[in-house]
Amino acid sequence: MISCGKRIDIIADMANLTVPGLDDAVKDRLRVRAAGHGRSMGEEAREILAAALTTDSDSEVRRNLAQLIRRRICPSGGIELTLRSREPIRRPVMFPK
Numbered sequence: 001m002i003s004c005g006k007r008i009d010i011i012a013d014m015a016n017l018t019v020p021g022l023d024d025a026v027k028d029r030l031r032v033r034a035a036g037h038g039r040s041m042g043e044e045a046r047e048i049l050a051a052a053l054t055t056d057s058d059s060e061v062r063r064n065l066a067q068l069i070r071r072r073i074c075p076s077g078g079i080e081l082t083l084r085s086r087e088p089i090r091r092p093v094m095f096p097k
Helices: 024-037 041-052 056-063 065-076
Strands: 002-004 007-009
Touching: 024 041
Parallel strands: none
Antiparallel strands: 002 007
């Protein structure tokens, strides 16, 4: 705990991970990928680990939400939607010069 006058702030423990023997090429790719996403290398590594370690159902939703919805609805017979007829595309308005 760190005391700041009358207020006490609690700093939560942060997990540290050291990866010994990380290939320089992998480190360079991580740096480039992080820069492409506007993140630090640490933030990018956290995102990669979180994505890799999500449960199968979580990653399935990310991959194909439409297929997941179909699998949920089809066993009950599906859903019939009434589609309204569409109007022809209108011509754009031409303003006088």
